[in-house]
Amino acid sequence: MQHALNESIEIEVMRYRPEQDKAPFLQTWVVPCTEDMSVLQALQYIKDHLDPTLSFRWSCRQAICGSCGVMVDGIPKLSCKTFLRDYRGRIRVEALANFPIERDLVIVMDSFMEKLESVKPWIIPKEPRALEQGEYRQTPAQMEAYAQYSACINCLLCYAACPQVGLSPDFVGPAALALLHRYNSDSRDAGAGERMPVVGAESGAFHCTAVGYCSEVCPKGVDPASAVNQAKGASVREYFLGFLGKGGGK
Amino acid sequence: MKTIDPLHKPGHAAGSPVYLAGRSGQGGEAANPRRPYVRPMAGWWRRNPFFVRYMAREGSALFVGAYALILLVGLIRLAQGEAAFNGWLAALQSPLSIAFHGLLLAVFAFHSWTWFEIMPKTMPPVRVGGRRLPEAAITGGALAAAAAASLVLFVIVRELAR
Numbered sequence: 001m002q003h004a005l006n007e008s009i010e011i012e013v014m015r016y017r018p019e020q021d022k023a024p025f026l027q028t029w030v031v032p033c034t035e036d037m038s039v040l041q042a043l044q045y046i047k048d049h050l051d052p053t054l055s056f057r058w059s060c061r062q063a064i065c066g067s068c069g070v071m072v073d074g075i076p077k078l079s080c081k082t083f084l085r086d087y088r089g090r091i092r093v094e095a096l097a098n099f100p101i102e103r104d105l106v107i108v109m110d111s112f113m114e115k116l117e118s119v120k121p122w123i124i125p126k127e128p129r130a131l132e133q134g135e136y137r138q139t140p141a142q143m144e145a146y147a148q149y150s151a152c153i154n155c156l157l158c159y160a161a162c163p164q165v166g167l168s169p170d171f172v173g174p175a176a177l178a179l180l181h182r183y184n185s186d187s188r189d190a191g192a193g194e195r196m197p198v199v200g201a202e203s204g205a206f207h208c209t210a211v212g213y214c215s216e217v218c219p220k221g222v223d224p225a226s227a228v229n230q231a232k233g234a235s236v237r238e239y240f241l242g243f244l245g246k247g248g249g250k
Numbered sequence: 251m252k253t254i255d256p257l258h259k260p261g262h263a264a265g266s267p268v269y270l271a272g273r274s275g276q277g278g279e280a281a282n283p284r285r286p287y288v289r290p291m292a293g294w295w296r297r298n299p300f301f302v303r304y305m306a307r308e309g310s311a312l313f314v315g316a317y318a319l320i321l322l323v324g325l326i327r328l329a330q331g332e333a334a335f336n337g338w339l340a341a342l343q344s345p346l347s348i349a350f351h352g353l354l355l356a357v358f359a360f361h362s363w364t365w366f367e368i369m370p371k372t373m374p375p376v377r378v379g380g381r382r383l384p385e386a387a388i389t390g391g392a393l394a395a396a397a398a399a400s401l402v403l404f405v406i407v408r409e410l411a412r
Contacts, residue, residue, distance in 0.1 A: 018285035074297060100286035108286045141380065163301060166291045211304045212368050225371040233374060 008032045009084050011042055013054065014094040016101045024101060026092065027051075033084045039093060040068050040079040043105070056105035063219055066155030069096050070105050076157035076217045098159055098166035112156060115172050118198055119180035124191025142187040149182035149227050151220040158214035158224050164207050171207040172198060174214035174224035181227035184234065192234075199235045206232060307364035313357040366392040 008030050016024035029050050031042045040058055047054045058068040061080045068079040071094040073087070084091070099107035129136075158174035159165045165173050172180075180199065184192045199205045208228045215225040295301040327338035341347060369392055370385035377383070 016287055018287070019283050024287060024289075097289070100288045102284070102286055144382075163291075163294050166294060209308075210368050210372050211301070212371055213298075213300050213304075215371060216300065223371065225368075226375070229372045230374055 007034075009042070009087065010090040011046070012090065012092040013043070013046065013105070014092075014101075015054070015104050016095070017053070018103060024095070035085050037084045038080050039070070039072055039077070039082045039084065039091070042084060043079060043093065054105075055103045064153060066153035069155045069157050069160065070094065071097055071160065076160035078155060078157070078219050081219055096156055096160040098162065098169075099156070107156075109156065111169065112154075112159065112173070112176070115176040116154070116179070118172065119176050119183075119195055120191055121176075121179040121183060123183065123186060123189045124194060125188065126190035136188045138187055145187070146182045146185040149178045149185070149222055149224075152178055152182070152222050152224075153220055155219065157217045157219060158222075161211075161213040161217040163211060163213075164209060168203070168207055170203040172201075172203055172205070174208075174228060175222075177205055177208075177231055178222055178224040178227035181231050181234075184231075196235060196238055199231045200239070205229075205235060208232070303364070307361070307368075310357050310361035310364070313354055314361060317354055317358075362396050363393065366396070 010028055011031050012026045012028045014024050015021070015027045029046050031045050031050075033042065038061075040061065043054065043056050043058075047056075056068070056070070056079075058080065059065040060067070063078050063081040066078075069076060070079050071077070071092075072079070072082050073092055074094075076096060079093070093105065095101045095105045096107050099109060099111075102108050152175055154175060156175065158178075162171075162174055164171050177199070180195050183189050184195055205228050208225070210225065210229065212225045214228075215223045218224060295305045324335070324338050327334040342351075366389045370388040373388070375382050376388065
């Protein structure tokens with residue numbers, strides 16, 4: 001789609017100012033836009049020129065920090081990676097779905113931080129390794145087993161895409177489970193036994209009903225749906241092997 | 251799992267004691283400007299065509315269950331003797347039954363299609379020659395297998411019915 005330069009776009013933005021608003025509402029501004037302008041730049045234009053009280057998170061402007069997730073016309077998107085030229089006339093920008101709203105487009109993400117911590121997203125080696133022993137070595141195949149899942153930037157678009165997260169706020173959720181699977185799949189790691197209880201718990205992977213939208217919206221190609229379902233398989237295997245005295249979960 | 255912020259319960263829109271704690275000396279809720287707003291989930295599946303399709307996929311299972319019941323009734327009628335079984339067969343040939351079977355065929359096709367669509371995500375990755383099999387190959391292969399199995403079954407049943 002070709003847009004002439006210096007066209008303008010109507011942008012509806014969700015506002016919520018807890019000190020004065022009972023509930024969020026939409027406020028519309030007209031923003032001049034150019035061919036290369038992102039939704040984030042439109043928000044910055046509003047803040048700089050039209051209303052300095054508008055609140056939103058952003059940092060890197062290049063789809064790596066994961067701060068600027070919003071709903072654009074109801075779809076979870078990184079606002080820095082979403083361009084006005086792909087929309088016509090009017091767009092709606094809202095705070096990420098399935099999270100409480102702190103103010104305007106800023107969500108409360110404390111629950112995610114707890115979930116992330118619960119999956120121990122770091123390498124837990126089998127035994128301590130001295131510096132003199134050198135680096136861990138992996139074959140390309142060993143790296144391929146987890147590389148895709150390590151691309152997660154914690155932007156929470158997958159949480160905004162997951163109805164189960166909205167319906168059951170305790171659900172550990174796609175990104176945290178993908179990271180759990182990422183470390184369990186790493187040949188340097190021996191911490192699966194500490195992480196599997198999170199998968200099998202009431203709030204774990206079995207909350208997932210294979211909607212699959214998390215993988216659709218992921219801006220980094222992580223495919224959390226696949227990771228969550230592999231974690232389900234691992235949990236079932238562990239459960240039944242437990243009867244044979246081979247479970248590694250304790 | 252450790253405790254999760256109670257604010258995340260749907261419909262719990264007001265300020266929470268979690269956020270009021272640690273603000274002692276400032277006089278309760280009015281002193282804390284934080285009032286995180288939780289949006290309701292009612293009607294969530296109508297908000298996005300992707301969710302509508304998901305609900306249709308899940309809902310198609312009810313039709314699969316209905317057809318299983320029809321077959322189960324046939325089995326019970328068979329156990330009750332020839333006359334009962336012939337009555338069941340005659341009922342299947344009624345226009346209403348034929349129309350319902352046409353609907354079932356369409357819903358079953360949609361059921362298979364949508365489930366094979368999500369299958370690459372619900373099964374462990376398949377590696378062929380060290381490379382991960384693309385999703386389209388898994389979905390396409392499963393659809394082809396389902397079509398072939400249906401065709402074989404159709405031919406067998408038609409030959410038996412002669």
